Amino acid sequence: MAQSAEGDLSAKPWLLMSPALAAVALLLVIPVFFIVVYSFWLRTAVGAVEAGFHLDNWAEVLTDPFYRDILFATIRIAFITTVLCAVLGYIPAYFIANAGRQHRLLLILLLMLPFWISYIIRTMSWINILGASGALNYGLMGLGITSEPIRMLYNEATVILGLVHFLLPFMILNIYVSLEAIDRNLIDAARSLGSTSWQAFREVTLPLSLPGLAAGSLLCFVLGAGTYITPMVLGGPTDAMFANLVFEAVITQLNWPLGSALSLVLLVVLGSVVALYNRFLGLGQIAKSFQ
Amino acid sequence: MNDQAHAVEIREVAKRFGDFTALHPTNLHIGEGSFVTLLGPSGCGKTTTLRIIAGLLEPSQGDILIKGARVNDTPIHRRNLGLVFQNYALFPHKTVFDNVAFGLKYRHVSRDEMADRVAKALELVQLPHLADRFPRQLSGGQQQRIALARAIVIQPDVLLLDEPLSALDANLREDMRVELKRIQDQLGITTIFVTHDQAEALAMSDRIVVMRDGLIEQIGAPEEVYNRPASEFVARFLGNSNVLPGRVESRDDRAIKVAIDGVGTILTEAVEEEGAAEGDPVRVVVRAEKLQLAAPEAQAEAGTSILPGGVEAVDYQGQAARYFVSVNGHQMQAVNAIDERPFRKGEAVSVRIRARDCVLLPSSKTEG
Ligand SMILES: Nc1ncnc2c1ncn2[C@@H]1O[C@H](COP(=O)(O)OP(=O)(O)OP(=O)(O)O)[C@@H](O)[C@H]1O
Ligand SMILES: [Mg+2]
Numbered sequence: 001m002a003q004s005a006e007g008d009l010s011a012k013p014w015l016l017m018s019p020a021l022a023a024v025a026l027l028l029v030i031p032v033f034f035i036v037v038y039s040f041w042l043r044t045a046v047g048a049v050e051a052g053f054h055l056d057n058w059a060e061v062l063t064d065p066f067y068r069d070i071l072f073a074t075i076r077i078a079f080i081t082t083v084l085c086a087v088l089g090y091i092p093a094y095f096i097a098n099a100g101r102q103h104r105l106l107l108i109l110l111l112m113l114p115f116w117i118s119y120i121i122r123t124m125s126w127i128n129i130l131g132a133s134g135a136l137n138y139g140l141m142g143l144g145i146t147s148e149p150i151r152m153l154y155n156e157a158t159v160i161l162g163l164v165h166f167l168l169p170f171m172i173l174n175i176y177v178s179l180e181a182i183d184r185n186l187i188d189a190a191r192s193l194g195s196t197s198w199q200a201f202r203e204v205t206l207p208l209s210l211p212g213l214a215a216g217s218l219l220c221f222v223l224g225a226g227t228y229i230t231p232m233v234l235g236g237p238t239d240a241m242f243a244n245l246v247f248e249a250v251i252t253q254l255n256w257p258l259g260s261a262l263s264l265v266l267l268v269v270l271g272s273v274v275a276l277y278n279r280f281l282g283l284g285q286i287a288k289s290f291q
Numbered sequence: 292m293n294d295q296a297h298a299v300e301i302r303e304v305a306k307r308f309g310d311f312t313a314l315h316p317t318n319l320h321i322g323e324g325s326f327v328t329l330l331g332p333s334g335c336g337k338t339t340t341l342r343i344i345a346g347l348l349e350p351s352q353g354d355i356l357i358k359g360a361r362v363n364d365t366p367i368h369r370r371n372l373g374l375v376f377q378n379y380a381l382f383p384h385k386t387v388f389d390n391v392a393f394g395l396k397y398r399h400v401s402r403d404e405m406a407d408r409v410a411k412a413l414e415l416v417q418l419p420h421l422a423d424r425f426p427r428q429l430s431g432g433q434q435q436r437i438a439l440a441r442a443i444v445i446q447p448d449v450l451l452l453d454e455p456l457s458a459l460d461a462n463l464r465e466d467m468r469v470e471l472k473r474i475q476d477q478l479g480i481t482t483i484f485v486t487h488d489q490a491e492a493l494a495m496s497d498r499i500v501v502m503r504d505g506l507i508e509q510i511g512a513p514e515e516v517y518n519r520p521a522s523e524f525v526a527r528f529l530g531n532s533n534v535l536p537g538r539v540e541s542r543d544d545r546a547i548k549v550a551i552d553g554v555g556t557i558l559t560e561a562v563e564e565e566g567a568a569e570g571d572p573v574r575v576v577v578r579a580e581k582l583q584l585a586a587p588e589a590q591a592e593a594g595t596s597i598l599p600g601g602v603e604a605v606d607y608q609g610q611a612a613r614y615f616v617s618v619n620g621h622q623m624q625a626v627n628a629i630d631e632r633p634f635r636k637g638e639a640v641s642v643r644i645r646a647r648d649c650v651l652l653p654s655s656k657t658e659g
Contacts, residue, residue: 185380191367192374193394207384
């Protein structure tokens with residue numbers, strides 16, 4: 001009796017988790033497994049894909065400085081984007097966290113509003129603002145400040161602009177969640193002990209909101225580094241990011257094996273960032289912003 | 292001016308949140324070095340009053356004076372007050388030492404003096420060995436002591452405590468009550484203490500301010516508010532009281548005879564010129580402990596009234612018992628020490644009320 005009851009108990013967690021495990025296996029583990037296998041296949045000169053164990057793709061990806069440079073550029077762009085999001089996101093997050101109850105809900109709703117519009121359309125909207133016949137140039141020429149449209153689009157800066165535009169809400173939400181969780185009494189206590197509101201912010205609010213800032217930064221970095229639409233729409237010919245290489249290999253050249261190897265490189269790099277983060281800060285905070 | 296004698300004074304201070312008045316215009320003087328408790332049920336405006344004094348809340352009107360100086364326009368960080376919160380509000384990312392030292396950073400104190408004062412404060416709360424811990428590594432009682440140390444280390448002019456003990460369990464709460472009082476005595480610091488626990492208020496305070504719905508009902512020493520409640524509300528809020536509505540039957544300068552509706556007549560002492568004339572509707576308040584049950588054949592002595600009753604229920608409490616007694620169909624409560632054996636349910640008794648234990652209140656329609 002006791003034996004079977006115990007047996008039931010130990011089997012139960014697996015039973016309960018099985019739908020989730022099945023989903024993870026089907027949607028994540030198995031596809032990644034196929035990509036790994038693919039990366040060792042080879043696309044021959046005639047365009048056929050040859051199964052087998054070839055290291056050619058890996059040799060190309062790991063030795064060609066072209067890929068390395070774009071990887072570094074991708075990390076740089078994602079990093080700058082993350083820093084900008086952190087700085088630009090903190091202020092609205094602080095503002096929302098300190099707004100009255102009803103305003104807070106409205107502001108969060110407004111923050112979510114852009115998600116209802118396709119990311120691609122949001123990105124393309126910059127062309128109407130910054131393009132040669134866009135709103136900004138139209139205004140500048142109308143005011144007579146310039147006679148020729150100024151070339152503002154299709155460089156690294158506009159890629160970063162597009163990424164910040166895309167990622168800022170994620171950062172704001174994460175910071176907001178950690179700010180919101182701070183007990184108001186802590187700030188009152190700090191104030192009563194003699195600190196000005198700025199000092200109380202520096203001593204109490206800021207350090208206690210760092211977990212949210214870190215979680216938001218991780219999210220922005222990973223999403224930013226993995227994007228290909230923004231550089232495609234807003235970047236120039238030399239502004240490709242790493243995911244564009246994957247896109248190029250798979251969609252344009254139909255070279256699935258090379259694309260697989262490239263995407264695994266990106267997966268490993270971003271996976272390491274997440275692992276490092278988890279090692280030192282823990283991933284728990286990120287889950288909070290989705291509650 | 293005699294303002295100097297008052298550590299804190301509030302004049303006609305009121306607080307409105309939109310249409311809702313949390314605090315009606317209120318006046319209050321708090322003497323230097325005294326321990327004053329704001330006591331009242333939930334929502335009566337205790338915290339509001341405290342926060343206004345602290346500078347965390349702007350009053351809708353009125354003046355706040357600390358040590359005789361008006362501080363309405365002084366921001367909280369320059370009021371030099373020590374605040375202790377119900378949830379302790381220790382900084383979770385700082386060690387105990389850094390928590391306690393926090394206020395000293397803004398007071399131009401040398402490093403040595405800081406360490407010295409923090410050590411002394413930790414000693415005062417009897418936790419000198421915990422300086423390196425983080426708040427999450429402390430028990431609730433320890434956190435409360437650290438919060439207290441943090442508030443007193445800055446030598447505040449006034450210590451403000453908002454239900455500091457209510458998050459502790461019953462035993463610990465009583466220990467901390469004694470402890471807090473000891474520290475307050477030792478430092479001689481003016482203290483404003485907020486609670487809704489009447490036992491806490493009675494045990495600790497020099498003066499109790501009983502509040503209700505944003506108004507002060509009574510201010511007085513613990514014995515005063517306990518024995519001479521100014522209103523039925525105060526009588527009921529501080530322990531079990533019997534409130535008996537009746538009418539003045541006759542009076543002379545020593546005693547007032549009151550006919551209690553449907554019960555009988557009882558004698559009360561005429562303390563002052565309360566203005567109760569013959570025929571006036573009044574209420575007589577008798578605390579449950581003062582209602583003495585005796586054998587049914589007991590005779591009335593001078594200055595006491597005897598009413599016949601029957602025990603309806605007994606709540607046995609060990610050294611004492613609480614009885615619910617029916618007197619001519621009206622229920623009264625009596626808490627009596629047990630002599631030999633408690634009275635039993637259904638037993639006939641005589642209810643004895645001494646005239647000097649009765650408090651006479653005028654009848655007013657506004658009170659329920
Ligand atoms: N910011 C606010 N806005 C609106 N009403 C408020 C606000 N703060 C307090 N109140 C109201 O004012 C009244 C008094 O509140 P207060 O916090 O002073 O009560 P309290 O006596 O401390 O009660 P408790 O024992 O529950 O802490 C309550 O009815 C409360 O709902
Ligand atoms: Mg309160």
